[in-house]
Structures are given as structure tokens and as C-alpha cells.
Amino acid sequence: MIDFENVTKIYEAGNHALEGITMHIDDGEFVFLVGPSGSGKSTIIKLLTAELSPTSGSISVNGYQLEKIKRRKIPYMRRTLGVIFQDFRLIENKTVFENVAFAMRVVGASTKEIKKRVPYVLDLVGLENRGRRFPNELSGGEQQRVAIARALVNNPAMIIADEPTGNLDPQRSYETMLLLERINALGTTLLVVTHEKELVNRFTKRVVAIDEGRVISDGMDGYYSYEKE
Amino acid sequence: MKKSRNIRYLFTEGVHGMFRHGFMSFAAIAVTVACLVIIGTFGMILYNLGLMVKQLDEQNRILVFVDESYGTAEARSVGSSINMNPNVKQAVFVSRSEALANFEQQQGVEAFEGVDANNLRDRFVVTLVDNAKMEQTLTELSAVQGVADISSHPEIADGIVMIQKVLNVVSVAIIIVLLVVSLFIISNTIKLAMYDRRDEIAIMKMVGATDSFIRFPYVIEGFLIGLISGVLAFFIEWGLYDLIARAIGNLNGNFGLFIVVPFTEVLIVVAITFGLTGLLIGVLGSVFSIRKFLDV
Numbered sequence: 001m002i003d004f005e006n007v008t009k010i011y012e013a014g015n016h017a018l019e020g021i022t023m024h025i026d027d028g029e030f031v032f033l034v035g036p037s038g039s040g041k042s043t044i045i046k047l048l049t050a051e052l053s054p055t056s057g058s059i060s061v062n063g064y065q066l067e068k069i070k071r072r073k074i075p076y077m078r079r080t081l082g083v084i085f086q087d088f089r090l091i092e093n094k095t096v097f098e099n100v101a102f103a104m105r106v107v108g109a110s111t112k113e114i115k116k117r118v119p120y121v122l123d124l125v126g127l128e129n130r131g132r133r134f135p136n137e138l139s140g141g142e143q144q145r146v147a148i149a150r151a152l153v154n155n156p157a158m159i160i161a162d163e164p165t166g167n168l169d170p171q172r173s174y175e176t177m178l179l180l181e182r183i184n185a186l187g188t189t190l191l192v193v194t195h196e197k198e199l200v201n202r203f204t205k206r207v208v209a210i211d212e213g214r215v216i217s218d219g220m221d222g223y224y225s226y227e228k229e
Numbered sequence: 230m231k232k233s234r235n236i237r238y239l240f241t242e243g244v245h246g247m248f249r250h251g252f253m254s255f256a257a258i259a260v261t262v263a264c265l266v267i268i269g270t271f272g273m274i275l276y277n278l279g280l281m282v283k284q285l286d287e288q289n290r291i292l293v294f295v296d297e298s299y300g301t302a303e304a305r306s307v308g309s310s311i312n313m314n315p316n317v318k319q320a321v322f323v324s325r326s327e328a329l330a331n332f333e334q335q336q337g338v339e340a341f342e343g344v345d346a347n348n349l350r351d352r353f354v355v356t357l358v359d360n361a362k363m364e365q366t367l368t369e370l371s372a373v374q375g376v377a378d379i380s381s382h383p384e385i386a387d388g389i390v391m392i393q394k395v396l397n398v399v400s401v402a403i404i405i406v407l408l409v410v411s412l413f414i415i416s417n418t419i420k421l422a423m424y425d426r427r428d429e430i431a432i433m434k435m436v437g438a439t440d441s442f443i444r445f446p447y448v449i450e451g452f453l454i455g456l457i458s459g460v461l462a463f464f465i466e467w468g469l470y471d472l473i474a475r476a477i478g479n480l481n482g483n484f485g486l487f488i489v490v491p492f493t494e495v496l497i498v499v500a501i502t503f504g505l506t507g508l509l510i511g512v513l514g515s516v517f518s519i520r521k522f523l524d525v
Contacts, residue, residue, distance in 0.1 A: 049435065072439070072440075075434075075437045075438060075439045075440075075442075076437065077437075078434075078435065078436065078437035079436075079437035083435050083436075089428065089431070089432050089435070090432075091428075091429050091432060093249055102432075102433075102436070103436040103437075105235075105238055106433065106436050106437055106438040106442060107437060108235050150436070154436075154437075
């Protein structure tokens with residue numbers, strides 16, 4: 001669950017990235033966060049992952065109050081999230097299996113648990129035969145699916161996807177989104193940050209639109225409702 | 230159970246990391262070895278110079294002559310008063326006849342033909358605890374009853390004290406400068422290695438790795454790099470030292486101008502110093518360099 005309460009973020013240089021954002025995302029929801037470049041989307045992601053702290057207001061993520069979270073608690077908060085990036089962020093010298101297993105190692109899982117869980121997750125994202133490959137041997141779509149598998153492997157309460165289809169062609173983008181929809185159907189909350197209008201409109205999901213650091217629309221009417229504003 | 234599982238994994242990661250980033254590991258080892266060998270060579274030169282000065286210092290003795298009117302037994306008793314001086318390390322009694330015998334042995338019997346031992350004086354060969362206090366000690370010894378005269382070379386003592394002081398200052402300064410320079414180079418080399426892996430560290434942070442979980446393999450890597458560097462530097466230093474010692478030995482010819490301590494005599498000290506310095510540099514270098522990259 002995400003709860004933003006009147007959140008403002010002003011960077012040291014003085015630019016106002018967010019101006020009193022209030023937003024609530026319930027467990028199990030699938031939400032698109034849309035907006036043009038510089039609207040504040042990336043700042044929201046960084047606040048959610050505790051890379052930044054808000055200038056004012058309160059943020060609650062999966063039971064952690066991020067405006068007052070202690071540094072040593074941040075890793076444990078992050079374990080409740082799975083994060084997917086536009087550039088996949090895979091470790092080039094680890095195989096697909098190792099890239100996914102790595103996220104389990106971090107939380108202290110045993111080799112036995114890893115050997116059981118990783119093939120299951122790779123199967124879920126359709127990469128059951130790619131375990132021994134290295135990232136640079138895979139297509140962009142496949143690499144993104146490895147990143148999704150890594151985000152999913154620890155069974156997080158929520159997945160945050162930052163422009164997950166930004167580097168993919170329309171067909172792969174659609175397939176990736178279908179995969180995320182399937183994951184959401186299994187009970188994981190999904191927050192997808194994107195600016196791909198057609199893609200958003202192919203799914204009937206809640207769309208939160210922000211511009212100049214403010215929420216300008218929030219509803220089930222698709223991306224176009226934000227454009228009409 | 231979870232902890233030991235993690236430690237095994239992190240240790241393996243550390244070892245793998247060293248090979249995975251082979252070039253940077255090689256660079257870090259090469260820089261550490263170079264710094265250790267330079268510091269070590271300087272240290273050894275200074276150690277040998279120090280020994281030579283010490284030996285010169287020990288040879289710088291003073292002669293305390295006893296009044297001619299004293300008989301041998303009476304003269305010998307003056308020794309107890311001399312020994313009471315706190316700066317006197319040793320006072321060896323040399324009788325007139327022993328002194329003549331020594332002269333004859335050093336210069337040849339012919340040179341002392343016709344010389345009567347009674348023309349000489351009984352004496353004490355005195356070694357001091359601290360040559361820097363020679364002047365004061367000489368005054369105190371001249372006041373001892375039965376002491377007729379003192380022969381000394383305070384200028385040599387002063388020279389030696391000066392050389393020792395200069396050597397100490399120079400050696401400390403050089404070693405500090407070299408240590409600072411090597412730490413700077415090594416920490417930059419490790420920083421470069423870390424920079425190479427900043428994405429990996431950022432990913433680890435993002436999937437919820439704790440700082441200590443991230444740091445541990447790098448510390449193990451630093452530990453191994455330090456250990457390998459220490460061992461390599463030790464053997465290189467050994468070879469280099471033997472080479473220099475042999476060259477100095479040839480230079481000395483029969484004169485024995487310079488003293489060079491055999492490496493085997495300082496082997497354990499050098500091994501421990503190199504090992505510990507290597508480990509310290511490796512581990513501290515890793516810990517300090519990674520700090521910046523953990524701030525994600």
C-alpha cells in the first residue's frame with residue numbers, strides 16, 4: 001500500500017519537483033502513473049524507494065513511514081518492493097539464473113530455496129530455457145523479463161516499474177504489460193510509470209496523471225483524460 | 230544458519246570478484262606491491278645505516294687514566310667509583326702491563342722496544358649509556374678521586390648523535406610521505422575498481438541488500454589483494470635486498486666499509502610487517518572507497 005499525504009519535494013538547487021501530492025494506492029491495485037518529462041514521476045519513484053526523502057508531507061509504503069525511516073531500515077523496506085527499470089539494470093557478468101538468484105541471496109535465502117524458486121519465476125516470465133544465458137545474449141524484451149523475474153522472486157507486496165517498456169518495440173511492450181497484468185492478478189500491487197499513451201489506453205486501469213509536480217487527474221478513463229485537461 | 234550460509238556465499242563472492250575484475254585487481258596488487266617494496270627498501274636502508282651508526286657509537290669509548298702514584302690494586306678500586314656514575318655502561322680495567330701488551334699487539338713489538346710498562350698509566354676503558362651526555366659525564370668522572378686524566382673524542386660522539394638525529398627525522402619523514410602517497414594511490418585504484426562496479430552496487434541496494442552485505446565481499450577482496458601483495462612484495466624485497474647486499478659486498482672488497490645485515494636475520498620482521506601493512510591497506514582501502522558508493 002502507498003500513501004502520499006501532501007508531499008512536497010524541493011531539491012537543493014531550489015527547483016520544486018513535487019508540490020503537495022496526495023495519492024493513495026491500495027493493496028492489489030494496478031496503477032499507471034503518467035506525465036510528461038520533468039513532471040515529477042522520477043522523483044516519486046525515488047521517494048518510494050527511499051533514495052530521496054520528502055521536504056514535507058508523509059509517505060507510507062507497505063507499513064514503513066519513509067519521511068522518518070532510519071537508514072539501516074531502508075534495505076528491509078526495499079525488500080517489500082520489486083523495482084523494474086527502463087534500462088533493465090542486470091549484472092552483465094552473471095547468468096540469467098544468477099541475476100534472479102542474487103535478489104534471493106540478499107535476503108539470506110538458502111541454495112535449496114533458490115534452486116526451487118528461481119526456475120518457477122523464470123517459468124512464470126517465459127524464460128524457463130534461458131537460465132544459463134548471459135544478459136547480452138538476450139533480446140531487450142527477454143532482458144526486461146529477467147528484470148521482472150528478479151523483482152518478483154522475493155514475492156514482494158508491490159512492484160514499481162519505471163518506464164518498463166521504454167526500450168522495447170510496441171509488440172514486446174504489450175507483452176511485457178500483459179505479463180505485469182498477470183502478476184497483478186496473482187495479488188501483487190503494480191505501479192507502472194510510463195508516458196506511452198497507446199499502451200496505457202489498451203488496458204482499463206487506474207491512471208494517475210501528474211504535471212509540474214501536481215496530480216492533475218486520477219481515474220479509470222485512460223491516458224486521454226489527462227491529455228484533455 | 231542464515232548467517233553462516235550468507236558468510237560462505239559472501240566469501241565466495243569476494244574470491245570470485247577478484248578474478249572477475251581481473252585487471253583492476255592486478256592494478257591494485259601492482260600498486261600495493263610497488264609501494265610496499267619502496268617503503269621496505271627505504272626501511273631496510275635506514276635500518277642498516279642505523280646499525281652502522283650504532284656500531285660506530287659503541288666503538289666510541291673514553292679512556293680514564295688513574296693517578297701514577299696508585300698501585301695496581303689501588304687503581305683497580307677506582308673502578309667502583311667510576312661505575313657509580315649513572316651514565317657509565319661499562320668500565321673495564323686495563324693495567325699498565327696490559328696496555329703495553331695491547332700496543333705491542335696492535336703496532337708490533339719493535340715499536341715499543343725499550344718502553345717500560347711503568348711509564349704508562351693504569352686506565353679504565355669506559356663505555357657510556359648515552360653519548361649525548363658525554364660532556365657532563367666527563368666533568369663528573371674528572372672529579373672522581375684517583376682519576377688523573379681523561380682521553381675522549383666528544384666531537385665524534387657529537388657527530389654520531391647528530392647523524393642519528395638526522396637519520397631518525399629523515400626516516401620518519403620519508404616513510405610517512407611514502408605511506409601517504411601509497412595510500413592515496415591505492416585508495417584511488419580501489420575507487421576506480423568500485424566505480425567500475427557502481428551499477429552492481431546500486432542494483433544490490435535496490436533489491437534490499439544491507440550495507441554490510443554489500444561491503445563484505447569487497448572487504449574479502451581487499452583482504453586477498455592485500456595478502457597477495459604482501460607476499461609478493463616480501464619475496465621481491467628479499468631478492469632485491471640480496472642483490473644490493475651482494476653489490477655492496479663487492480664494493481667493500483677487503484675494507485668492510487659498510488655493514489649489511491643478512492636478510493635472513495630480519496626475515497620474520499619484514500614478513501610480518503609486509504603482511505600486516507598489505508592487509509591493512511587492502512581492507513581499509515576497500516572500506517573507505519566503498520562508502521561513497523553505498524549512499525544510494
